[in-house]
Amino acid sequence: MKVGICGLGTVGGGTFNVLQRNAVEIARRAGRGIEVAQIAARHLNPACNLGDTPVTEDVFAVVNNPEIDIIVELIGGYGVAREVVLQAIANGKHVVTANKALIAVHGNEIFAAASAKGVMVAFEASVAGGIPIIKAVREGLAANQINWLAGIINGTGNFILTEMRDKGRTFDDVLAEAQALGYAEADPTFDVEGIDAAHKLTILASIAFGIPLQFDKAYTEGISKLTTADVAYAEAFGYRIKHLGVARRTSEGVELRVHPTLIPADRLIANVHGVMNAVMVHGDAVGSTLYYGAGAGAEPTASSVVADIIDVVRTLTTDPNNRVPHLAFQANALSDLPVLPVGQVETAYYLRIQAKDRPGVLAKVATILSERGINIESILQKEAEEQDGLVPIILMTHRVREQKMNDAIAALEALDDIAGPLMRIRVEQLN
């Protein structure tokens, strides 16, 4: 399958790089290779090694290229992007786009054109970057009447609110830093006044409730008036302030609104920090669900763009009954990568040792670990317990092969100074 990429900025560059780097894995999943046949770009992207991929400055040369099956629109905005998408559809090409503004404002027109022409338009990357939230709502929760959804769907805004809360900084101070770091645009209006979030919320509400896209009816309120005093008072009441997009179905209609919101501090979504995004979706059968991940950035957004490309390729080229292989990869492309015996696994460890209350025990323990190359990260030694006179020693180690740890544990348990088997629990940082 031949793909044309229109726009080689952050997301376009990420899309090209992911398609190149993961070409083998993607072909094992999709059942055939995906080739970037042509790129339209006004400037080259220093993050990309384009090799001999043809590049043009004329985006319509790509859109009208008869060899190309799928047009990937990563230009942004409503102007040229709309023309590109409509011309691609008119040419009978499938379209993948990450353009939330285009879909929220012109989606009804674009979808009607695509349906009339019998081509696909995919837009997973338009909402919440790398989180497959459109697929989750549109397919994964298709059994449900969706009651409401609420999301942190603008990373810049969440970064600002996180800093205001964690460090007591003012809105203006953090915004200036976000601009310096490249998280926020020179004109931050779209992000901090909620317009970007309203684009995404409009799309989510339509797929949740089955209503046409109605961006002009979304209520939008930004975060620029929030003070550090409000953040602190909210905390005193047990709440956090997040810039949420909320869509709710009532008997009278649909609420569609973006505004700063106090939410209880113990909710999972209240603990989504920095530039990360998360969307809660509540269905009548499933109850509350939550989807979390990077909402922006080159490769997280590319993850969704390329997933859409694979969806299109799977639909076009596979037996419909095996559109998605049972185990994600084509049955004849499974790997013989072995499952490792647990002795070969590497983790850090928590150890609790019940030591007899004698001098020198800790030194013996440390020596046994050290001789096997096991480094202690932290240690907690408690006073002797009243009932049995034993001293609990609790250790956290650095990462080590399980086999070495088993060997160390056997040596420790053989010590006369230690009572009974020790407790060993594995530790994962998950980062």
Place this chain on the structure above:
Amino acid sequence: MKVGICGLGTVGGGTFNVLQRNAVEIARRAGRGIEVAQIAARHLNPACNLGDTPVTEDVFAVVNNPEIDIIVELIGGYGVAREVVLQAIANGKHVVTANKALIAVHGNEIFAAASAKGVMVAFEASVAGGIPIIKAVREGLAANQINWLAGIINGTGNFILTEMRDKGRTFDDVLAEAQALGYAEADPTFDVEGIDAAHKLTILASIAFGIPLQFDKAYTEGISKLTTADVAYAEAFGYRIKHLGVARRTSEGVELRVHPTLIPADRLIANVHGVMNAVMVHGDAVGSTLYYGAGAGAEPTASSVVADIIDVVRTLTTDPNNRVPHLAFQANALSDLPVLPVGQVETAYYLRIQAKDRPGVLAKVATILSERGINIESILQKEAEEQDGLVPIILMTHRVREQKMNDAIAALEALDDIAGPLMRIRVEQLN
């Protein structure tokens, strides 16, 4: 499309009820109605009003019913369930199952039979109940090389660990309560020794890494030996203990292991409490993502079973280029439910009022709110601030229509006792 349900226990009953209750919504999404043509059950389920749906005690009467297109296997276990699934495939019927043990142990055989016969086998409900995690990994993250995943994928175990931590209770004490509440089986081995989690992890690892199902190679360690002391010591180090399934790809092979694990307390997954499930998935392009929801129960599991049925129906009956409609619902089945003006929205409110330091201001504020039917939930009055002598009054209200609140705010701001505009932030409980 005609569906036969085999097994009318918790999940079977939930599946029947969701298909009935949401029949209209589901038909708007799937493009045609889904009818339960026959049910096989040894006992009727008091939660279901079956109407005139035919019921038989002979499961093979359903499997061999020539009118049925899709067999939904909700019997559980490896015995009859395996025969049912293989016979359904041999009969050319598509299969939807929630049976993690069957897929983890006999999946390779079942998928080969299905591919040879050209039918679909869908099993979203086999892992993490209502969370669409298989779809997320298999399709949503298809662009990525998955590096690792880690999940809380057994609700019973997580309930026990949550109670041990929150209330300092022992494992045995909480297990007895979980059995009384029906969260845990009379024989809790599958749940607390990690076997159930290992079934689910085996499936997730295969779709993440593209390896055949190898349940027999999973390492499994339970939570029954954990003490309250370990839970407390972990906390002292800044960690929480969770029963995780971990699958990781290394250069040598795949780690596949279920065991108690210390994880940093500030990770989102460390804050997944009670019977809820969550899975973290880390891909090379997308980074870390997380999926959260109910991992068990009648309707959450039915949510995934019915989503799979809709997937099969969409594949069989729609134009492939419109397998999933752009806005989730068929274009001719969109709703004209209006988007409400924000004045009709109902939320609770946080108000911060800068009052002049005079007697009786609070009474005036309370009267204005009360006259408009706005109830105060809590209130915080600070001392006068040094620089301007103003007294901040912070209020949290119960839920009220925005129009009433706007009216109250206009009246409050008109008071001579109040300086400047007040700060109003909406409050959502998200429960």
